[in-house]
Amino acid sequence: MLTIGTLAKKTGTKVQTIRYYEQIGLLPEPGRSAGGQRRYGDSELDRLSFVRHARQLGFSLDAIRELLDLSDHPEKSCAEADAIARRQLKQVEQRMARLEALRTELQRMVHECSGGHTADCRVLEVLRDHSECLTDHDEIGA
Amino acid sequence: MLTIGTLAKKTGTKVQTIRYYEQIGLLPEPGRSAGGQRRYGDSELDRLSFVRHARQLGFSLDAIRELLDLSDHPEKSCAEADAIARRQLKQVEQRMARLEALRTELQRMVHECSGGHTADCRVLEVLRDHSECLTDHDEIGA
DNA sequence: TTTACACCCTCTAGCCACTGTAGGTTCAAG
DNA sequence: CTTGAACCTACAGTGGCTAGAGGGTGTAAA
Numbered sequence: 001m002l003t004i005g006t007l008a009k010k011t012g013t014k015v016q017t018i019r020y021y022e023q024i025g026l027l028p029e030p031g032r033s034a035g036g037q038r039r040y041g042d043s044e045l046d047r048l049s050f051v052r053h054a055r056q057l058g059f060s061l062d063a064i065r066e067l068l069d070l071s072d073h074p075e076k077s078c079a080e081a082d083a084i085a086r087r088q089l090k091q092v093e094q095r096m097a098r099l100e101a102l103r104t105e106l107q108r109m110v111h112e113c114s115g116g117h118t119a120d121c122r123v124l125e126v127l128r129d130h131s132e133c134l135t136d137h138d139e140i141g142a
Numbered sequence: 143m144l145t146i147g148t149l150a151k152k153t154g155t156k157v158q159t160i161r162y163y164e165q166i167g168l169l170p171e172p173g174r175s176a177g178g179q180r181r182y183g184d185s186e187l188d189r190l191s192f193v194r195h196a197r198q199l200g201f202s203l204d205a206i207r208e209l210l211d212l213s214d215h216p217e218k219s220c221a222e223a224d225a226i227a228r229r230q231l232k233q234v235e236q237r238m239a240r241l242e243a244l245r246t247e248l249q250r251m252v253h254e255c256s257g258g259h260t261a262d263c264r265v266l267e268v269l270r271d272h273s274e275c276l277t278d279h280d281e282i283g284a
Numbered sequence: 285t286t287t288a289c290a291c292c293c294t295c296t297a298g299c300c301a302c303t304g305t306a307g308g309t310t311c312a313a314g
Numbered sequence: 315c316t317t318g319a320a321c322c323t324a325c326a327g328t329g330g331c332t333a334g335a336g337g338g339t340g341t342a343a344a
Contacts, residue, residue: 005291015292016332035339037292046270053269058244061330067269074261081265082255089248096241099234102200106231113224119216123223127195127209128188147320157321158303177310179321203301
């Protein structure tokens with residue numbers, strides 16, 4: 001039986017995060033010691049590892065919920081899990097494309113800055129005059 | 143004189159976002175009509191455009207605050223603006239590298255999934271068994 | 285057995301950068 | 315003068331945690 005701290009160490013998760021996952025129903029309520037402290041077994045360890053790994057791959061907690069549910073029902077079709085992963089892959093690719101554009105623009109700004117006063121700063125100038133910009137308008141958060 | 147809605151349209155910003163920027167001190171309090179509605183001039187338009195453009199390049203609001211401050215003081219050295227931009231570029235590059243790894247891993251998962259039941263689903267299997275994973279442990283949010 | 289101390293508990297608030305809603309007021313056109 | 319779109323304030327909610335206050339538990343040594 002593991003304490004929450006041990007589980008945290010084993011999975012590279014913060015203690016608070018584990019409690020948070022429990023709170024939002026991503027992890028089941030574990031057993032407790034006589035004094036009311038959480039005690040975990042191997043199944044919880046596996047489940048949390050699954051969650052963390054999926055998080056590392058950028059899946060949202062909602063997507064992970066679906067994946068866990070699929071994982072709990074071995075007779076269900078694989079197609080859904082596949083679809084979730086494909087969706088995630090697509091998102092990652094979109095974000096990469098977006099970042100690629102940002103990188104180009106930032107490189108341009110930085111390379112052209114010759115280090116005088118801010119009055120002639122290329123960085124600020126580019127920010128001021130959007131028409132010089134190559135990136136598109138939408139998807140600020142992407 | 144522009145209403146907040148017109149300013150919003152011209153800059154591709156939501157009305158609430160403009161009010162939010164004002165609230166956190168990123169934009170100055172504008173003049174008001176007799177009835178108390180916000181009225182904007184060209185300087186506010188420029189400033190908001192600057193902010194939006196910087197946001198599109200992924201700068202944080204704090205970084206933008208610094209950039210605006212530098213832009214307001216033309217006699218200051220350009221070096222600081224340059225440093226902020228370089229920092230941002232570095233962040234973008236790090237995020238790209240991270241996404242690159244995610245993409246590889248996700249592609250592997252998806253390509254290997256042959257579409258049976260979840261019991262043998264490659265996607266879920268990879269998530270379950272972290273040892274098969276190529277991505278590193280840290281930086282979940284990157 | 286007591287005491288020290290690391291660890292655990294709940295509850296609440298905060299982070300970023302918005303976004304949405306409720307309930308009311310103002311403005312401009314017709 | 316009426317209509318209706320656009321405006322106002324104030325506050326709650328998003329995702330995915332993270333931090334802190336104020337207290338209780340578990341265990342090993344003195």
